[in-house]
Amino acid sequence: xxxxxxISLMGVAVGWPLAVRAQQPAVPxxxxxxxxxxxxDASLLTAFHKGLxxxxxxxxxxxxxxxRWAKGRYDLLPAMAAExxxxxxxxxxxxGGTVAASxxxxxxxxxxxxxxxxxxxxxxGLVDSSNQPGxxxxxxxxxxxxxxxxRMELLHELLPMASTIGLLVNPTNPATLxxxxxxxxxxxxxRVVILSASTERDIDLAFEGLKQKRxxxxxxxxxxxxxxxxxxxxxxxxxxxxxxxxxxxxFAQAGGLIxxxxxxxxxxxxxxLYAGQILRGAKPAELPVQxxxxxxxVINHKTxxxxxxxxxxxxxxxxxxxxx
Amino acid sequence: xxxxxxxxxxxxxxxxxxxxxxxxxxLAANGVSEAxxxxxxxxxxxxxxxxxxxxxxALRIQGFLDSITGQLGWLVQLPWTEEPDERRRIxxxxxxxxxxxxxxxxxxxxxxRERLYxxxxxxxxxxxxxxxxxxxxxxxxxxxRIWYGEVSYYRGSEPYLTVAISGNRPSVGIVVAEVNLKLxxxxxSAIKVGQTGSAFVLDAPGRLVAHPDIxxxxxxxxxxxxxxxxxxxxxxxxxxxxxxxxxxxxxDRIAAAAAPVPGPDWTIVVEQPxxxxxxxxxTALWRTGTLLLAGALFAGLLAYALARRMTDPIxxxxxxxxxxxxxxxxxxxxxxxxxxxxxLANSFNAMAAExxxxxxxxxxxxxxxxxxxxxxAELVDRxxxxxxxxxxxxxxxAVFCDLRGFTAxxxxxxxxxxxxxxxxxxxxxGTIITKYGATLTSFSxxxxxxxxNAPVPVEEPGLQAVDMAIEMQRSVQELIIGxxxxxxxxxxxxxxxxxxxxxxxxxxxxxxxxxxxxxxxNLASRLCASAADREILVDTKVAEAVIGKRAxxxxxxxxxxxxxEELPVFGLSFDRKPDAA
Numbered sequence: 059x060x061x062x063x064x065i066s067l068m069g070v071a072v073g074w075p076l077a078v079r080a081q082q083p084a085v086p087x088x089x090x091x092x093x094x095x096x097x098x099d100a101s102l103l104t105a106f107h108k109g110l111x112x113x114x115x116x117x118x119x120x121x122x123x124x125x126r127w128a129k130g131r132y133d134l135l136p137a138m139a140a141e142x143x144x145x146x147x148x149x150x151x152x153x154g155g156t157v158a159a160s161x162x163x164x165x166x167x168x169x170x171x172x173x174x175x176x177x178x179x180x181x182x183g184l185v186d187s188s189n190q191p192g193x194x195x196x197x198x199x200x201x202x203x204x205x206x207x208x209r210m211e212l213l214h215e216l217l218p219m220a221s222t223i224g225l226l227v228n229p230t231n232p233a234t235l236x237x238x239x240x241x242x243x244x245x246x247x248x249r250v251v252i253l254s255a256s257t258e259r260d261i262d263l264a265f266e267g268l269k270q271k272r273x274x275x276x277x278x279x280x281x282x283x284x285x286x287x288x289x290x291x292x293x294x295x296x297x298x299x300x301x302x303x304x305x306x307x308x309f310a311q312a313g314g315l316i317x318x319x320x321x322x323x324x325x326x327x328x329x330x331l332y333a334g335q336i337l338r339g340a341k342p343a344e345l346p347v348q349x350x351x352x353x354x355x356v357i358n359h360k361t362x363x364x365x366x367x368x369x370x371x372x373x374x375x376x377x378x379x380x381x382x
Numbered sequence: 383x384x385x386x387x388x389x390x391x392x393x394x395x396x397x398x399x400x401x402x403x404x405x406x407x408x409l410a411a412n413g414v415s416e417a418x419x420x421x422x423x424x425x426x427x428x429x430x431x432x433x434x435x436x437x438x439x440a441l442r443i444q445g446f447l448d449s450i451t452g453q454l455g456w457l458v459q460l461p462w463t464e465e466p467d468e469r470r471r472i473x474x475x476x477x478x479x480x481x482x483x484x485x486x487x488x489x490x491x492x493x494x495r496e497r498l499y500x501x502x503x504x505x506x507x508x509x510x511x512x513x514x515x516x517x518x519x520x521x522x523x524x525x526x527r528i529w530y531g532e533v534s535y536y537r538g539s540e541p542y543l544t545v546a547i548s549g550n551r552p553s554v555g556i557v558v559a560e561v562n563l564k565l566x567x568x569x570x571s572a573i574k575v576g577q578t579g580s581a582f583v584l585d586a587p588g589r590l591v592a593h594p595d596i597x598x599x600x601x602x603x604x605x606x607x608x609x610x611x612x613x614x615x616x617x618x619x620x621x622x623x624x625x626x627x628x629x630x631x632x633x634d635r636i637a638a639a640a641a642p643v644p645g646p647d648w649t650i651v652v653e654q655p656x657x658x659x660x661x662x663x664x665t666a667l668w669r670t671g672t673l674l675l676a677g678a679l680f681a682g683l684l685a686y687a688l689a690r691r692m693t694d695p696i697x698x699x700x701x702x703x704x705x706x707x708x709x710x711x712x713x714x715x716x717x718x719x720x721x722x723x724x725x726l727a728n729s730f731n732a733m734a735a736e737x738x739x740x741x742x743x744x745x746x747x748x749x750x751x752x753x754x755x756x757x758x759a760e761l762v763d764r765x766x767x768x769x770x771x772x773x774x775x776x777x778x779x780a781v782f783c784d785l786r787g788f789t790a791x792x793x794x795x796x797x798x799x800x801x802x803x804x805x806x807x808x809x810x811x812g813t814i815i816t817k818y819g820a821t822l823t824s825f826s827x828x829x830x831x832x833x834x835n836a837p838v839p840v841e842e843p844g845l846q847a848v849d850m851a852i853e854m855q856r857s858v859q860e861l862i863i864g865x866x867x868x869x870x871x872x873x874x875x876x877x878x879x880x881x882x883x884x885x886x887x888x889x890x891x892x893x894x895x896x897x898x899x900x901x902x903x904n905l906a907s908r909l910c911a912s913a914a915d916r917e918i919l920v921d922t923k924v925a926e927a928v929i930g931k932r933a934x935x936x937x938x939x940x941x942x943x944x945x946x947e948e949l950p951v952f953g954l955s956f957d958r959k960p961d962a963a
Contacts, residue, residue: 180537187538187539188537188600189535189538189539189600204503207504207505208501208503208504211505211506244505345597346539346600346601346602348596348597349537351483351540351564353502353503375472375475375479376476376478376479377479
């Protein structure tokens with residue numbers, strides 16, 4: 059009897075440290091919600107981890123990250139955001155346009171959300187103001203939508219004679235309307251034709267119809283799904299021999315003619331930084347929404363030559379990168 | 383024992399304290415003064431360091447602005463014509479690319495009309511000819527060449543500064559640039575004061591222009607954010623007045639100094655956490671403290687050892703003197719310190735040796751006292767020399783006393799009565815012997831022998847001996863009256879003889895007696911034996927010595943036992959007082 063008691067006590071004594079260890083708070087979990095896919099966002103993740111490291115966090119070491127990839131299907135985002143909130147996560151990161159940020163915002167009012175948006179976050183209803191977000195959301199804006207008018211201006215500088223310009227948009231992205239109006243404002247007598255595509259097939263169809271529409275040039279609207287289809291777009295533009303202007307430098311680097319936009323991948327570092335700061339106790343309401351200062355113009359001279367285009371010196375002098 | 387122990391402890395404590403303090407006080411004084419001087423030096427160094435850092439930081443911020451205005455200068459070198467200037471448009475676009483901080487450029491011709499506007503993200507304008515001559519930037523640049531506007535926040539967040547530059551003549555026009563001050567982050571974050579110190583920039587109204595934590599700048603004109611920074615600037619006061627201590631936004635104590643950025647009238651404040659700024663002082667204080675502690679410990683050990691070294695011999699001395707005092711004269715104090723204490727110990731040892739010798743003599747003298755007159759004993763005692771007792775030949779008076787009828791009495795009377803009579807008899811005689819300074823050489827039963835003039839010579843030994851004998855008779859005769867009342871028939875006879883005899887100590891070990899040997903002793907004894915009660919018989923020599931001085935009675939020639947011839951014998955009358963005789 060006594061011996062049995064002793065053994066059971068021993069069991070308690072041995073089991074105790076294990077129980078204590080189990081009770082210790084687990085490493086914090088960051089929910090990562092993206093409307094794109096992991097391969098497309100690879101460069102963003104690198105910047106994200108860099109930002110996290112600046113606050114002393116290393117994934118798998120003292121922080122865990124739960125990834126959710128919508129792969130262009132924006133309708134999946136609300137459910138994914140809700141699932142991450144249910145886990146729960148300590149911080150929710152949303153990237154891939156205002157659609158993802160809105161889904162995150164809808165899913166929680168308490169868990170801090172660090173978002174990326176291409177648009178104005180105040181107009182998009184994400185925050186009260188850029189300097190004082192006020193709620194549980196903060197993040198960065200890439201100002202890609204705002205830059206649409208500049209892209210139209212640059213396209214005019216490249217092709218002063220172009221009179222009909224196509225704008226390829228993703229109709230499932232609410233920012234589409236804003237962007238098309240920006241483009242219209244910047245138009246100097248050119249006709250702007252809106253092309254819609256929210257699936258891979260749509261893109262093919264849109265390019266098939268180019269010839270009939272007699273388009274002189276094409277603008278690609280800033281949209282996560284369209285960025286995810288970069289290879290397809292570049293290939294089709296080459297095939298259809300249509301001068302195309304894109305919103306991220308990755309396009310031009312991959313063979314697109316010309317791109318203008320902020321260096322999103324570099325800037326994404328702030329997302330990791332903010333997520334880390336929030337884990338360390340910072341309040342999202344007090345972290346201002348950051349904006350990029352640097353916009354890069356990248357010209358692919360090779361593609362220009364293939365299209366038989368001469369890039370004017372005024373444009374070349376502005377280019378941050380010219381791919382020969 | 384306890385008081386001795388206390389005294390020992392007291393001395394030890396005194397020595398210990400004095401030695402300990404002698405080391406610790408200078409050490410502590412040195413440590414404290416060093417710490418104080420170190421603190422002052424560090425303050426002065428910090429003052430200098432922060433001042434230099436502030437000025438250098440101000441130069442870097444000014445350098446950031448100067449590099450922009452330097453670039454802008456290129457755009458205001460050629461005069462405007464009425465024609466659109468494509469060349470200048472390209473220059474402006476290239477400048478945008480060259481200087482990332484510039485958000486937009488507005489070029490105005492000599493008459494104040496806008497000729498060109500290029501923006502990083504907004505739409506460009508050419509030849510709009512809008513009249514801008516009334517704008518503060520244009521007016522300012524015309525009067526000052528370089529004009530800095532006030533900081534404003536783009537979308538309430540990004541700090542923008544308007545800079546306007548005019549050329550060296552009105553026809554080249556003016557360029558107005560909007561500068562995004564967020565790009566000063568590269569400059570401000572590169573400014574490191576010490577290890578963790580940093581810098582920030584406030585404009586004239588106290589808005590944050592640059593800070594290593596960019597999100598603080600991006601909060602815009604938020605009073606709560608700005609208040610701590612404005613408080614620091616207020617604490618620093620006029621720039622260049624040395625450093626002050628204040629508290630940063632987190633409430634930590636900091637040392638801060640300021641320098642002006644003259645162009646846009648900004649202030650740059652450099653700050654360093656006080657814990658770091660005074661780090662060397664704290665380190666020095668710790669070091670001093672540790673050294674002091676170690677020094678005190680060492681001093682304590684040293685003082686303990688020294689005090690022990692000093693008190694140990696003293697304790698030994700104390701113990702030694704006590705033992706010597708207790709009569710242990712063979713005790714020697716063993717101190718080998720080679721100093722005064724050893725000398726003192728040696729003196730004590732010598733003293734002990736002398737004491738031993740002295741005591742031995744004392745003992746010898748004490749034994750002599752038994753047969754010497756107290757005066758003689760005292761003399762011997764005083765001189766410490768018993769040489770007088772050495773054997774020699776001298777002129778002495780031998781005095782013999784003997785009770786008549788004592789043998790019959792002792793056979794008859796009870797022992798107590800015999801002892802009582804003897805006791806009274808000796809008491810009376812002893813007093814007289816002492817009084818006259820005579821030497822009692824021996825006594826047995828009722829007879830005793832006294833010497834006069836040995837071992838200590840006296841003046842007129844004969845007279846002295848006679849007087850003594852008379853007093854003896856008188857004294858004993860008074861006793862005899864009492865004895866007769868008690869029914870004892872006892873009388874006293876006294877005999878005196880004078881002449882040379884050998885005197886000295888005889889005996890063995892501690893049993894010494896002083897005695898005289900010679901015919902004079904014999905003669906005195908015979909005279910005594912011959913004397914009847916109430917009779918004092920003297921020989922010729924004694925009689926010659928006192929003739930005319932005491933009443934002598936010529937008794938004629940008598941035959942004495944042991945003498946072949948008859949000898950002249952004299953008697954002494956003692957009925958009246960000798961002085962009256």
